[in-house]
Amino acid sequence: MDVSLTLWALTIAGLFALIGADFLIGRNPHDVSVREAGIWTAVWVVLAGLFGVGLLVFAGGRPAGEFFAGYITEKSLSVDNLFVFVLIMAKFAVPTRYQQRVLLIGVLIALLLRAVFIAAGATIVASFSWVFFIFGAFLIWTAWKLVKEAMAGPQQDEEFEENRVLKAVRKRVPSTRSYHGTLLFVTENGKRLMTPMLVVMLAIGTTDVLFALDSIPAIFGLTQDPYIVFTANAFALMGLRQLYFLIGGLLKRLVHLSYGLSVILGFIGVKLVLHALHEAGVHVPEISIPVSLGVIVAVLAVTTATSLAVSRGGAPADGTTPAPAGEHPAGDTAGNTAEDPSDQGEPAPESGSHRLDRQPAQRRQRS
Numbered sequence: 001m002d003v004s005l006t007l008w009a010l011t012i013a014g015l016f017a018l019i020g021a022d023f024l025i026g027r028n029p030h031d032v033s034v035r036e037a038g039i040w041t042a043v044w045v046v047l048a049g050l051f052g053v054g055l056l057v058f059a060g061g062r063p064a065g066e067f068f069a070g071y072i073t074e075k076s077l078s079v080d081n082l083f084v085f086v087l088i089m090a091k092f093a094v095p096t097r098y099q100q101r102v103l104l105i106g107v108l109i110a111l112l113l114r115a116v117f118i119a120a121g122a123t124i125v126a127s128f129s130w131v132f133f134i135f136g137a138f139l140i141w142t143a144w145k146l147v148k149e150a151m152a153g154p155q156q157d158e159e160f161e162e163n164r165v166l167k168a169v170r171k172r173v174p175s176t177r178s179y180h181g182t183l184l185f186v187t188e189n190g191k192r193l194m195t196p197m198l199v200v201m202l203a204i205g206t207t208d209v210l211f212a213l214d215s216i217p218a219i220f221g222l223t224q225d226p227y228i229v230f231t232a233n234a235f236a237l238m239g240l241r242q243l244y245f246l247i248g249g250l251l252k253r254l255v256h257l258s259y260g261l262s263v264i265l266g267f268i269g270v271k272l273v274l275h276a277l278h279e280a281g282v283h284v285p286e287i288s289i290p291v292s293l294g295v296i297v298a299v300l301a302v303t304t305a306t307s308l309a310v311s312r313g314g315a316p317a318d319g320t321t322p323a324p325a326g327e328h329p330a331g332d333t334a335g336n337t338a339e340d341p342s343d344q345g346e347p348a349p350e351s352g353s354h355r356l357d358r359q360p361a362q363r364r365q366r367s
Contacts, residue, residue: 001063003227011227015234018047022238023104029097029182037245044239051231065289066223070232072296073222073264077215078240079254080261084207085244092200094179101182102197103241106204111237113205115230117212122226132276135217139269142214143262150258166203175199208237214265221268221275222292253311260303267295 022040048071056064085103094102124131175194180186184198219229271287278286 001059001225001227003225008227011231015238019104019108019238029101031096032100032242032245034246037242040242041239041246044235044242048235048239051235055228062289063223063225063228065293066225067228067232069222069289069293069296070219070228071235072293072300073218073268074215074232074236075239076261076264076296076300077211077218078236079243079247080257081208081211081240082244082247084211085204088200088203088207092196092203094196094200098179098182098197100241100245102200102204103244105201107208107237107240109201109205110208110211111234113209114212114216114233114237117209117216118226118229118233121216121220122224122229125220125224129279130276132221132272132279135220136269136272136276139214139217139221139265139272143264143266143269146258146262146265150262166199166206169194169202170199217272218265218268221272222289254304254307255311256303256307260299263299264296267299268292 052064052067052071055067089099089102173194174191175196175198176186176188177196179197180195182197183195184201186193186195215233216229219232223229271292274284274286277284
């Protein structure tokens with residue numbers, strides 16, 4: 001697909017306009033209701049659908065099919081990311097009314113970092129066709145690792161571990177122990193200090209770099225067009241904030257998500273290896289985009305249906321009732337109660353834990 005600089009500029013400008021509108025609408029800190037999250041989730045899904053239809057009309061069926069396959073894949077992998085976001089919110093005890101601002105800025109940081117990954121990936125793919133062997137092998141290995149972790153059973157008392165970037169920032173930049181509304185910096189005793197609000201935004205954004213280690217190779221297995229790769233990632237990530245509030249309370253019910261994602265990653269890994277062999281002159285069949293899209297949708301549908309069937313009416317393995325995303329029961333070690341620590345002058349805890357009977361969060365931190 002031949003994309004001019006003008007189209008790139010218009011696409012990026014349109015994306016930032018949508019982000020700006022989203023920011024203005026939600027600029028006042030408040031607890032996000034399920035209804036509000038549902039409406040905005042639908043808005044971002046519809047926008048992605050309209051963009052795909054636009055590709056179909058102006059560029060043809062293949063680019064549109066690649067976009068939808070990439071978007072659905074990135075969206076399904078992004079659901080896995082939500083488990084880690086819950087851990088981050090718990091560790092830093094982010095007040096529920098500030099969580100939408102944290103996620104908006106954190107996801108924006110993630111999108112900028114992914115753009116760098118995509119640019120680098122596109123350059124490598126265009127120059128070295130053998131890199132598909134590496135991408136394919138990595139995805140197959142990741143799929144196998146995910147299956148092994150899922151079969152090992154639930155892990156209790158998982159806790160988010162800060163990455164090196166975040167540790168370096170916190171070590172070199174002095175910070176306060178209390179939230180000061182949505183302020184990122186404050187001045188105390190003549191010293192300019194970073195607030196926990198900025199720390200948790202950086203945690204969300206930089207942790208996504210780990211998420212990109214398998215999602216970027218996966219989408220390059222579906223399309224090598226940088227424009228489609230970028231837009232599919234952008235639409236998937238920008239709808240992630242609303243999805244966090246919409247299905248936060250249902251995350252524990254997706255008990256088969258790990259298996260579904262492993263099948264998708266393994267399938268795309270095989271597709272990449274076949275493509276690499278074809279590029280090397282070996283006569284092997286290649287998997288078409290319609291087949292890829294059908295497999296991805298079917299796997300997600302089956303995974304969701306079986307997960308809900310198994311967990312229907314059941315309680316989590318630890319016997320507790322799962323709290324919605326961003327909410328914690330009384331006595332939770334994260335200390336994120338209904339009261340706002342910033343209003344009470346209480347410090348934000350340095351660490352905490354949130355019990356999640358899920359494997360993806362642990363996998364993502366170790367990738």
